[in-house]
Amino acid sequence: MRALQCERFGTVQDVQLVNRDEPAAPGPHEVVMAVAYASVSHATGLMIAGRYQTKPPLPFTPGTEAVGHIVSVGTAVTRFKPGDAVVAIADWGCFAEQVKLPEYTVYAVPDGLPLLDALPVPISYGTAYCGLLWRCALQPGETVLVLGAGAGVGLAAVELAAQMGAHVIACASTQEKRNEALARGAHGAVAPDANLAAEVKALTGGRGADIIVDPVGGELFGYAVRAAAHNARLLSIGFASGVLPTIPPNLLLVKNLTLHGFFYGRYIGWTPSDERAVHAPALQRVMETILGWARDKRIRPTVSKTYPITELSNALGALHSRQVVGKVALTIKPETTP
Incomplete structure (x- = not known):
């Protein structure tokens, strides 16, 4: 099978297209998936550079989110059978025609939902949903300010917060994204x-936002804190700007603000303790909800552009240009039904 392979940590130019054996038979709680499309994210470049939280052993195949069909299942797997359409989160390995995965972070794609529309759900929408509900306890009628609202987690947070009954204010870098x-x-x-x-404050009658969702960091976080209502919750979920934010503690104090750090990776196995099996039942319920909303067109997960497997560099370039609405993906092998 074809796969992209990183032989050493460095730049995207160090990633090569290779031919290698298909995965071995799955273990009891594993599945083998034929990949149709795989997401490209800011984390992709960091992992290739060896600067992400998780550092794979070399050589490795990048790619942490994919959609396709089940090829085979382990003896203890009861949720899937060969041929099922699924979307999945992996530690890495999705930029290949087949990938072997733990069953715990594999989710059924509902009938009627196109594969490409399901692709952004597990990571971007899962992060936004769990951050808004699990960490910030979002209530209908609250005002949510979303930074970086034009792509990825930010756009997902806009849709999900609105779906949950919030009053949403989107902050994005271009008029097109707004x-x-x-x-x-x-x-x-x-x-x-x-x-x-x-x-x-002009949009909220001087009150400010009850929840601020920040996947950006940097100077923007300082501006956003000043837009917070009293007793607001600040949700820090990433630093797409590449700059860690400076938090003005005096504002946290006088406004009674709560800062929530949220690492979605804890729930999907991206920590040394690997808790994915523990959190699998709760996350499977979350994914069933979000994928159902996508099927019913209550939300619209979007892959704005796909690139051939040979054009990872172009895909990352488009992402880093900040002109992308939604997500970008690699086309691995669209005809995946066994």
Whole structure:
């Protein structure tokens, strides 16, 4: 089978297309999946560079999220059979025509939902859903300010918060992205600049946001904290800007703000203790809900562009340009039904 392989940590130019054997037979709680499409994310480049939280042993195949069909299942697997359409989270390995995975982070794609529409759900939408509900206990009627609202986790948070009954304000870098967020359920949209707090307060009658979702970090976080309502919750889920935010502790104090760090990786096996089996029942319920909303078109997970397996560099370039709405993906092998 064809696969992208990283022989050493470095740049995307160090990733080569190779031919290698298909995965061995799955263990009792494993499945083998034929990959149709695989997501490309900011974490992809970090993992190739050896700078991500998880550092795979060399050589390795990148790719942490994929959609396709089951090829074979282990003896203890009861949720799937060969031929089932599934979407999955992996430690790595998805930029290959087949990948072997623990069953715990593999999810059924509902009938009527196209494979490519299911692809962004497990990581981007799973992160946003669990952060909003599990960490911030979002309530209907609250105001949610979403930073980085034009792509990935940010756009997912806009859709999900609106679906849950929140009043959503989207913060995105271009008018095109702000318009897209408004089309996905945001009630207002603002630019990521020094006027952010004033604009948010103007949209909320001077009150500010009850929850601030931050996948960006950097200087923008400082602007956003000033847009927080009293007793607001701040949800830090990533640093797409590449810069860690500086938190003004005086504002945390005088406004009674709560800062929540949220590492979704804990629930999907991306920690040394590997807790994915423990959290699998709860996450499977989450995925059933979100994938059902996608099937029913209550949310619209979007892959804005796909690239051939040979064009990982172009896919990462598009992502880093910040012109992407939604996600980008590699086409691995679309005809995957065994």
